[in-house]
Amino acid sequence: MAKKSKSRTITVRLISMAMTGFYRTMVRPRAHRPLSMLKYDPVVKKQVLFLEATKGGRNR
Amino acid sequence: MATPQAGSLVTQLPLRLRNFFARYPPHIYSAAVRPPLPTPNLPAAAVSASATSPVQSSAAATVAATAGAPTTIPPNTNPKTTATEPSSSSSTPIADAIFESLPSPYTPNRDAKGYKPADRSASKALLWTPARHANPFLPRKVWTTTGRRWSGPKFGLRRQAELVKLAKKHGVEELLPPGPKSTEYKALRRAEQGLAIKGTGVGQKVKGHKWERTMETRLEVRRNAMLEMPEMVRLWKQRGHGRGWKQWPKRRQ
Numbered sequence: 001m002a003k004k005s006k007s008r009t010i011t012v013r014l015i016s017m018a019m020t021g022f023y024r025t026m027v028r029p030r031a032h033r034p035l036s037m038l039k040y041d042p043v044v045k046k047q048v049l050f051l052e053a054t055k056g057g058r059n060r
Numbered sequence: 061m062a063t064p065q066a067g068s069l070v071t072q073l074p075l076r077l078r079n080f081f082a083r084y085p086p087h088i089y090s091a092a093v094r095p096p097l098p099t100p101n102l103p104a105a106a107v108s109a110s111a112t113s114p115v116q117s118s119a120a121a122t123v124a125a126t127a128g129a130p131t132t133i134p135p136n137t138n139p140k141t142t143a144t145e146p147s148s149s150s151s152t153p154i155a156d157a158i159f160e161s162l163p164s165p166y167t168p169n170r171d172a173k174g175y176k177p178a179d180r181s182a183s184k185a186l187l188w189t190p191a192r193h194a195n196p197f198l199p200r201k202v203w204t205t206t207g208r209r210w211s212g213p214k215f216g217l218r219r220q221a222e223l224v225k226l227a228k229k230h231g232v233e234e235l236l237p238p239g240p241k242s243t244e245y246k247a248l249r250r251a252e253q254g255l256a257i258k259g260t261g262v263g264q265k266v267k268g269h270k271w272e273r274t275m276e277t278r279l280e281v282r283r284n285a286m287l288e289m290p291e292m293v294r295l296w297k298q299r300g301h302g303r304g305w306k307q308w309p310k311r312r313q
Binding site: 013015017018019020033034035036037038043044046048049051052053054 | 278281282286289293296301302303308310311
């Protein structure tokens, strides 16, 4: 039986670099490079850097 | 024996107290005529707090006299002398003998293994009254054909508290039977147990919730991160908006 194929996209978590514990969940193509963006963090009430968190494995 | 002064004292009392004293004459039931009890492990603060004023003692004597009671109060009935016994008295053979002879209202199984008379706390010993005049403020054991059971106090805690408040107002608290609402008992309990709220004692700390305990550290981390944020953003922009970024955060599992 053929192995179940992986989905084309994955759900990733972008963590606020203000260390507030706030995060955003996004969907990106599996082959895409890790996401990172400036977004608003409601805890510190400022726009801060959000970086994708690696889940065990490493980002390319 | 009843002096006019003592008579006037009685008439000044509210009817509720007078009725109580008529039903439970102070010369039999009151804390003032309690036999002397050694007070083991009693802190000095409790002694000073629980020591009653001489005014009250004299009032006890006068009311006992006006109630038509035998005026011979036992010579060692002054609670002041009993309360100020040092804690070392519990180790003397006399004190042990007294303890042995005392029935306890709250520890029925005195023959239990490992029971020591010194285990009796001062506050419990304070509540002791002779069995033939059952203290209306304390529960008592009732013997029936089928065995024994506990019967509640004649006066519930609410009525006791009201009586104590009333008696305190008129300076005759000592004439009431010893009970859990008396000032003396409360002071002793406080001295023995301290505040019931954990962490409020001397040298103690309230534990609090985890988010409260870690709050300071987390705020510090956040503050540092925000201080470094402009530099981080500058670097991130410089490295092609994340294209050359190496330090990705690890996601906690």
